[in-house]
Amino acid sequence: MGSFAIGEREFLLDGEPFRIISGALHYFRVHPDQWADRIRKARQMGLNTIETYVAWNAHAPADGDFDLTGGLDLGRFLDLVAAEGLYAIVRPGPYICAEWANGGLPAWLFRDGAVGIRRDEPRFMAAVTRYYEQLAPVVVARQVDRGGPIILVQVENEYGAYGADKSYLRKLTELTRRIGVTVPLTTVDQPLDDMLDRGSLPGLHKTASFGSRAAERLAALRRHQPTGPLMCSEFWNGWFDSWGGVHHVTPADQCARELGELLECGASVNIYMFHGGTNFGFTNGANDKGTYRPIATSYDYDAPLDEAGDPTAKYWAYREVIGRYAPLSDDVPAAAAPAPAFGVRLGKVLPLWDVLDRLGKGSEHDEPPTMDAAGQSAGLALYRTEIDLAGPGVLHIAEVRDRAQVFLDRQALGTLEREHKDRSLALPAGARGVLELLVEDQGRVDYGPRLGEPKGLIGPVTVNGEPLRRWEIRPLDLVTIPGITEAFAARPPEEVTVLAGPAFAEAEFDLPAPGDLFLDTSAWGKGVVWINGFCLGRYWSRGPQQTLHVPGPVLRPSGNRLVVLELQASGTTQVDFVPAPRLGPLEE
Known part of the structure; x- marks a missing residue:
């Protein structure tokens, strides 16, 4: 059994000073049979700790479910971290951002429209309590004071950028302790005065998130926390990509220089990301700061270990820098061979029309429901109604979330895209027959005030100003x-x-x-x-x-x-x- 504590100026592992040199690795973005390989390469780069979020919505796709099997076996992941001789930081949220659908919050939380997320609201706190209690057997038994690898657990995530409900933070902290977490608790915020003020509480160790100007940002953190170790728990070394954009990269020499400056200041670090992985399935998030932009499938992040788990130039540059401050192992990853072509x-x-009955059942409604109301939390749904026009027609939808392909008697008429703010489409004069809209949820917003918004057709849906009635919606099982x-x-x-x-x-x-x-x-x-x-x-x-x-x-x-x-x-x-x-x- 060991111990981990917050000292006057340093973290203390078994009473001795310990600098955390960590890297982010999300188990839910990596095939489970490749976890051990990625963890080993973290040690080989010089890391002594692995950090991971916990994606609540992945574990609980439906209210009452909690899956800890296969690629969601967090316990196995943490055991592999320990087997490699590394420590672990766990960030269970409940909100994680992470460019992940809904920031990790389950879509079913929002179906009654009254749950107050990320604040001290009874229904939200009741759901979070169930989640933490379901997670507890995995996390509590694997803390360092019980012989496991976990040395820190984070409370919420960049809360200062979202809210200021101190009662919520207190209750979340109390809940974390009540389920049996005994290791130190942390928060993370950008090192700005207002965010650091709103995002933490006395008794929670503040850490910062940034990717450059380490001395300046650590000084801001120190002003808000006169004692205790300094830590950048999200040291940004790359960025995510969005559909329609470019692939973001940050030069390896620049990143290595910034990491060197941070370590020279004596701070601990968690590199975000060490290995990004992939948004498999329909798990990608989206941003909406006036324009909706879904995040790409690759979460390569220009990380030291690329999407396929191969070391990059940044990996070797970081290894050299880390070697100035911590011991390195003699073994290194082998060079990657080209994949078969x-x-x-x-x-x-x-x-698709021939196999609709195999993919799901339809339900009938007077007005088009959201995909959420029809029980669909990700993917595609087919909406169907009938029209009969005497002359020209214009289909108008108050809002499409997020993309609708429009068909008349199975003939394509056009596409409406949320990103382009499309809402109207011309219909053929005298159009008569079955109108179908194949609607895609392209990714749930993961940051800001649009968390939890429903997907699908957001009504009313009209033709020439008259509401269309008698709809069928068929959620498609594409998992x-x-x-x-x-x-x-x-x-x-x-x-x-x-x-x-x-x-x-x-x-x-x-x-x-x-x-x-x-x-x-x-x-x-x-x-x-x-x-x-x-x-x-x-x-x-x-x-x-x-x-x-x-x-x-x-x-x-x-x-x-x-x-x-x-x-x-x-x-x-x-x-x-x-x-x-x-x-x-x-x-x-």
């Missing part, structure tokens, strides 16, 4: 794509010459050599890819990323099945795997 062709196509494999199996092989969406297509391939793959999506439009039932996430010709990372553990030597849902159209039926990731044009 090969191609196959799509062999079968299934129009497990039930029945799609069977539907393909029942279909004879065919020569696929075009891929006009919305449609599923399938290819089968053997693996030339073990390891990860990079799927080239540059010639495709917009959609989602699964391999052997594992959802790699979204692609979009808008970029910046042009490949999807395929973790080696989801592959098998032969008979791999790739399924793509193309929503728009593809200029090719070729499926290519390339030797390295292509994350798009760089930030200038």
